Amino acid sequence: MRVLIAAGGTGGHLYPGVALAREFARLEPGSEAIFVGTDRGLETKVVPREGFELITITARGVMGRGMWGAVQGLAAVPVGLLQCLAICRQRRPDLAIGIGGYTSPPLVLAAFLLGIKRAILEPNVHPGVANRVLSPFANLIFVSFAATVPFFAPGKTRIVGTPIRREFLEAPPEPPPDRIVGGPTLVVLGGSQGARSINRAMVAALPRLLAAHPTVRVIHQTGERDYEEVAMAYRNARLEAEVSPFLFDVPRAFRQADLIVSRSGATTVAEITACGKPAILIPFPHAIHGHQERNARILEEAGAATVILDAELTGEALAAAITALLANPGRLGEMGRCSKGLGRADSAERVVMACRALVGKAGALAGGAPSR
Numbered sequence: 001m002r003v004l005i006a007a008g009g010t011g012g013h014l015y016p017g018v019a020l021a022r023e024f025a026r027l028e029p030g031s032e033a034i035f036v037g038t039d040r041g042l043e044t045k046v047v048p049r050e051g052f053e054l055i056t057i058t059a060r061g062v063m064g065r066g067m068w069g070a071v072q073g074l075a076a077v078p079v080g081l082l083q084c085l086a087i088c089r090q091r092r093p094d095l096a097i098g099i100g101g102y103t104s105p106p107l108v109l110a111a112f113l114l115g116i117k118r119a120i121l122e123p124n125v126h127p128g129v130a131n132r133v134l135s136p137f138a139n140l141i142f143v144s145f146a147a148t149v150p151f152f153a154p155g156k157t158r159i160v161g162t163p164i165r166r167e168f169l170e171a172p173p174e175p176p177p178d179r180i181v182g183g184p185t186l187v188v189l190g191g192s193q194g195a196r197s198i199n200r201a202m203v204a205a206l207p208r209l210l211a212a213h214p215t216v217r218v219i220h221q222t223g224e225r226d227y228e229e230v231a232m233a234y235r236n237a238r239l240e241a242e243v244s245p246f247l248f249d250v251p252r253a254f255r256q257a258d259l260i261v262s263r264s265g266a267t268t269v270a271e272i273t274a275c276g277k278p279a280i281l282i283p284f285p286h287a288i289h290g291h292q293e294r295n296a297r298i299l300e301e302a303g304a305a306t307v308i309l310d311a312e313l314t315g316e317a318l319a320a321a322i323t324a325l326l327a328n329p330g331r332l333g334e335m336g337r338c339s340k341g342l343g344r345a346d347s348a349e350r351v352v353m354a355c356r357a358l359v360g361k362a363g364a365l366a367g368g369a370p371s372r
Contacts, residue, residue, distance in 0.1 A: 001031040001359065002091060006107040007099040008037030011046075012265040016121060016348075017099045018050050019163035023348040028356065034091060036084065036107050049248065057083040059102045080106030088114050094359045097121065098138075100128045112137040117359050121351065123162040123266035125298070126289040127151050139358055142351050144266060144344075145298075160351055161344025162270035167251035169274060169345050183215025184258040184326050189247070190223060195263055197310050198282055199226040202261070203233040204315020205322065210239055212323040219256070221247040258332060259325055261318070264296035264307075270347070276340030278304065278332050280321050285310040304339035 003024055007017030014037075021033035037043035039056045047054040058079040084106040088096070096111035098104030098120045111118045119140040122131045125147050132151060135141055141157045143149060149157050190198040199222055209216060218241040222230045227245040234241040247253055254260065254275045262268055264281040272279050281299060283292035299305035306321055325332055 001028050001095070001356070002093045003031065003033045003355075004036055004087070004091065004093045004096045004107060004111075005033055005099065006036045006097065006103040007101070008035070008041040008043035008103050009101050010265075011042055012123070012267040013099045013101040013103075014041070014043050014046055015165065015267050016123060016163045017097070018046065018052075019165045019348045020097065020121075020351055021050070021052055022165065023163070023352045027349070027352050034093070036087065037103050041103075045246070046248075055087055057087075057103065057106060059106060076102075077105060081109055084110035085113065088116060095119065095355055097355070098131070098134060099123075100131050102130065104130050105134060108134045108137055117355075119351075119355055119358065121163070122148055122152075123270065124148070124289075124291040125266075125294040126291045128288065140354060142354075144270065144347075158350070158354060160354075161347035162266055163348035163351055164267070164271050164274050165251060166348075168254060168271050170251070170255065183213060183217060185217045185219065185256045186322065186326075187253045187257040187260045187262075188218060188220040189250075189260070189262040189268065190221065195223070195282070195284070196226055197313055198261065198263070199223070199230050201313050201315050201318040203230060205319035206233060206237045206239060206315075208316070208319035209322055210237060212319075213326050216326065217241070218243075219247070219253045221245070259322065261322065264292045264299075266291070266295055269295045269299060270344065273299070273304065273339045273343035274345060276336045276343060278325065278335030278339060279306075280308060280318070280325070281305045282308050282310055282313055299339065299342065302338050302342055304335050304342060 005017040005021060007014045024031045024033050033052055035043060035047045035052055035054045037054055037056060038059050043054055058076050088110050093116055095117045096107050098108045100122060108118050118138045120131050120134050120138045121142045123144045125145045127148055135152050141152045142160045143157060144162045146159055188202055220241060220243045222243060222245055224245045231243040234243055254271060254277060257277055260272055260277050260279040262279060262281060264283045281296035283296045296307045300307045308317055
């Protein structure tokens with residue numbers, strides 16, 4: 001079985017595609033997953049590292065880029081469509097999957113024109129424009145939340161959660177018997193590109209955090225722009241920290257974490273809950289339709305997270321939230337249990353089995369959508 005996956009730009013679009021590619025390989029040995037992306041996004045670093053082929057096309061974002069940016073994005077669609085038609089004719093896939101974002105429309109539309117089966121994945125509560133536009137052309141639509149179903153045709157929509165990589169589901173390794181247990185581990189993420197407001201607030205929070213928890217250990221993904229400044233701040237504070245522009249092994253960091261400070265993109269939220277971790281969530285304020293705040297509030301209402309809005313984020317506010325939680329192991333444990341209750345460990349498997357049924361593969365689980 002050969003699958004083309006349109007995913008890229010940010011980790012939120014890319015990593016669910018990686019999880020699906022791995023699951024296709026696990027459930028159907030000999031299958032081939034090929035990624036379709038651009039030469040500018042995170043996919044150029046991640047996809048080869050994950051061992052998959054990446055084919056690049058011409059594609060640009062439309063939403064949130066101003067009038068000229070929108071014009072450029074729309075003008076790129078027919079170019080990308082022609083490229084995807086050529087890719088599909090050459091590679092002859094059994095299935096095309098769009099994960100949202102600007103790389104999905106050219107591939108899904110090309111597959112529709114050539115009669116190739118098509119699926120789209122929408123991880124956010126409020127679907128993006130690309131997936132809403134593409135939904136009439138899809139055979140199957142996978143969503144993470146029940147609240148998303150009304151945006152799509154119910155007969156072909158499945159609630160499955162967000163596919164995550166299996167490493168997030170592994171138990172943390174047991175420390176050696178002779179190892180002295182240190183302080184708590186705090187993981188700080190601002191999304192795949194970093195977040196300046198979180199980076200600055202964390203730097204400002206260091207004096208109070210160290211005063212309250214001198215043995216705390218921090219794993220901090222900064223993004224390229226702020227890396228040197230943040231790394232220097234940790235060195236000056238003499239705080240044990242693993243600081244990097246981009247954290248490739250997020251599963252390892254999450255398994256070690258006692259508390260996570262993060263943006264609240266749908267994929268990150270799915271990874272946090274799969275690991276059953278408590279979190280302080282700081283939604284990206286410019287996310288279209290406010291979907292990051294919607295994601296964060298779901299965890300907050302379940303007792304799994306504390307939410308700080310970006311407009312209210314200061315070093316003092318962040319330090320207060322972190323120190324209060326780290327000082328209360330009982331509350332952290334309860335938040336972790338609430339978080340775990342929201343996690344979906346089988347999302348990737350459910351998507352893959354439904355897709356196998358769609359293309360008529362023997363052995364697919366019953367209940368998948370019929371071929372159309």
